[in-house]
Amino acid sequence: MADVEEPKFNSLADRIAALNKQKNFTAPPSSARRPPPPPPPASGRSPSRVPTAGTNGTASQSPNIPARSQEGSQPSLPQRTNTLTDRAIDASPSLPTRPTPPPLPDRKSSVQSSPALPARRPSAQPLNSRRGSNSSEVSHISSASNLSLKPVSSRTSTTSTETQPTRRVLAPTLDQAKLPPLPPSRKEREAQAAKEAAEREAAEIVRAPLLPARSAPTVPQVGPRPNLLPKLPSRPAKPSAPSHVGESPAAPRRLPPPPSAFVRPTIALAAPSKPGSRPSNETPPPVPISSRPTFAEIDAVAVRASSNQAASCLVCRDFSAPDSVAAQHPYQSLSRRDPVGYLAGVLCGPFSSATDKARAIFTWCHHNIAYNVEEFFGKCIKGRSVEETIFYGKAVCQGYAEVYQAIAQRAGLQCVVVSGHGKGFGYKPLKSGQPPPPRDPTGHAWNAVCIDNGEWKLLDACWGAGSVSDQQYHKQFNPLQFYLNNELFGLKHFPKDERYFFRSDGRIPTWEEYIIGPVRGEKAQVYGTTMEEGVSEFTFSPAEKQIPVYSGEVVRFQFSKICEHWVPERHGKGKSYLLLMKIHGVDGRKEDLVPLETDGFWWWVDIPARDLGAPGQSIFLYALTTLNKRDARGVTKEEYFRTKSSGAYSMNWAIFIGWELV
Structure with a gap:
């Protein structure tokens, strides 16, 4: 087709006026798009003529559209109808078929229907099968026409007419159970390490200097010691055997001497001996004594x-x-x-x-x-x-x-x-x-x-x-x-x-x-020399400071050594003192010194409460320190009574514990 010289315009207003005079135009072919395929051949029709729809609905050959060549030349777009009357359409001259920009439509015709679009070309892109998707057809519609009319939307739904970008292929669905686990991130590794360290600290037994x-x-x-003391005089009984709990190991019990000769006792109902068995009167073999410890070794x-x-x-x-x-x-x-x-x-x-x-x-x-x-x-x-x-x-x-x-x-x-x-x-x-x-x-x-x-x-x-x-x-x-x-x-x-x-x-x-x-109440007064003499201030009884006089009971005063292994000659200052209770007699009219009994670990004495004295008086536990101007360590109860009965004696005492009578 010969090129036609395009008229020159000095302004946009001149171009718009020229377009208004034309009343009808044909859109130039797009150079950016591939042309649609040629129509299929039909019998009795020339391949160079394309039927168009006339105004009366019959097929006719448009004189304004040039014939399509057989070599695949680019066909021109169909005639674009206007929104005015048919007479104005027929009277409007056609624009020359040259790649000129399309004229702008009349402002008055903007409210009318849009011009017809050319037929869509089916997309040649292969569609991958997509299981479970209802929007696969919408996703793969060719963007040749839709992209020119409206922008592509990022949404995808079964009711949307918007298309997805070209050549967008969705990955097939995968089974999450078959996917390998992702490696932990650095934050996850640090958090796990901190958690394990905290668990180790909580589970570890710390041997701090605060816990034994x-x-x-x-x-x-x-x-x-948990051994029993002698009972009251009113109920005499044999001294109970000392308990083994908390005591020092007792002296080993010696075995009786072995007999000089072994004589088997005769049994009246003894069963007859079997042939070949050992006679009943035969002595047993001697016991080996080479490994048996002697009594000296046991001691x-x-x-x-x-x-x-x-x-x-x-x-x-x-x-x-x-x-x-x-x-x-x-x-x-x-x-x-x-x-x-x-x-x-x-x-x-x-x-x-x-x-x-x-x-x-x-x-x-x-x-x-x-x-x-x-x-x-x-x-x-x-x-x-x-x-x-x-x-x-x-x-x-x-x-x-x-x-x-x-x-x-x-x-x-x-x-x-x-x-x-x-x-x-x-x-x-x-x-x-x-x-x-x-x-x-x-x-x-x-x-x-x-x-x-x-x-x-x-x-x-x-x-x-x-x-x-x-x-x-x-x-x-x-x-x-x-x-x-x-x-x-x-x-x-x-x-x-x-x-x-x-x-x-x-x-x-x-x-x-x-x-x-x-x-419960005020504790009895303990003086400083008690522990030095091996008498425990934590085991004496009565522990309360006040003792009722008219209770009608027999009061037991008892004490123990500070340790089971305490030996006064080795750990103290010498032999133990004789302990005596100073009382005031009935109604406090007669003072007396009552010595205590001892078994080497306990000291005790039983005195009726009425004989202790009158309310308001004090009684004390004394230790006889000197007797007749000599050291009284090791003095026994018998020596004390014998010296006292002589009538001529001198004594000095040290106070260990004191009580008050109420």
Whole structure:
């Protein structure tokens, strides 16, 4: 087709006016799209003519559309009808068939129907089968025509007429159970590691210095043995056999001597012997005695077992070596460069036992630190470091505990400072019926140290160095605060942290139980020399201070040794004193001294309450210290009565315990 020169326009208004004059135009062929395929051939028609629909509905050959060539030339689009009358359509001239931009329609014709579109070309893109999708046809519609009319929407539904982008192929559905698990991310790995670490910490048994690793069953408890005491005189009976629980091992029972000759006893209804059997009167073969221990060996084993048990007892243990080492290093002779390290070396270096090391530090505090009564009663206690306390030579309970902990830890011992309440200076026992005060476990400090066999031992270096009375400090070594077991130690110490009771039974006493104590009411007065003589202040009875006179009962006074292995000649100052009860007789008109019975561990005596005295009087437990101006240690009850019956004698006593009569 020959090119036609396109008219030139100077402005947009001239172009619009030219388009309005044409009234009809044909759209130029699109150069960006592939032409539609040629129509199928039909008989009696020339392939170069394309029938079009006329105004009367009959097929006719449009004179305005050129014939399509057989070589596949691009056909022109069908004639575009206008929204005006048929006459205006027929009268409008056709535009030349050249690639000119389509003219703009009349503004008045914008409300009419859109011009007809050419037939859609079926898409040649292969469609993949998609199971379970109702929008596969919508997804794969050719975008050749839809993209030119409206933008592509991102939505896909069964009722939408919008199409998806070209060549969009959806992946087939997969079974999630067959998919391999994704590797964990870094955050997930870190969270899992933190969770496992927390579980290990919760499951791990921490052996901190706050919890006892194991109890020490070998350390005997300072308390009464469970054996029975002799009964009252009104009901005489044979002394009961001592119990085996809590006692020291009894002497081994010797076997009876073997017989000189074995004689088989005759049995009347003995069965006849079988042929070939051994005669009934034949002696048995001799028993081999090469491996049988002798009586001397049996006794040696018993003595050794008893000595080992006594050595493990802190009450009976010989601490002369640690105590002597502790007295050789006063604080004035210490080097100021590292006093804690120096003390740890000289006090604990000579000993391999943790118990001996702990005892050496305990004794050193007694010799070198005094209680600072000036700051305590002046209420101006100053905080000092451990080194300052050592060279100052004075401290309160907190300073004692910190010095002990510093030296013990430098010596390799596990040691902690325990704070809480102590029944020391200023403490007043509850009276009968008085309610306990509110919980306040403060005001005192002591230590817990791990000694032999992994046992955690409570000790009070402050109370072990001396005591305070009348606002004065009295220096006096008190080993009770070192060897007392944790159960009895807890009667006068209540820690702020309940983990620091360290009881062998694992029980945690309450504040009310601690304040009230094992005795309901005021406890009997115990004097300081009692424990030194091997008499336990925790086992005496009656434990209450007040004793009713007109109860009509017989009152038993009984006491025990502080330890089963206590030997007064070895652990004390000599033989035991004779204990006597000083009473006032009926209505307090006749004083008397009644000696106590003893079996080597218990002391006891039974006195009618009416014979104790009158209400308001006091009775005491005495120890006969001198008799006729000589030491009374080892004096028996018979010697006492014999001397007393002579009429000429002199006696001196020491008070152990006192009661009041009501």
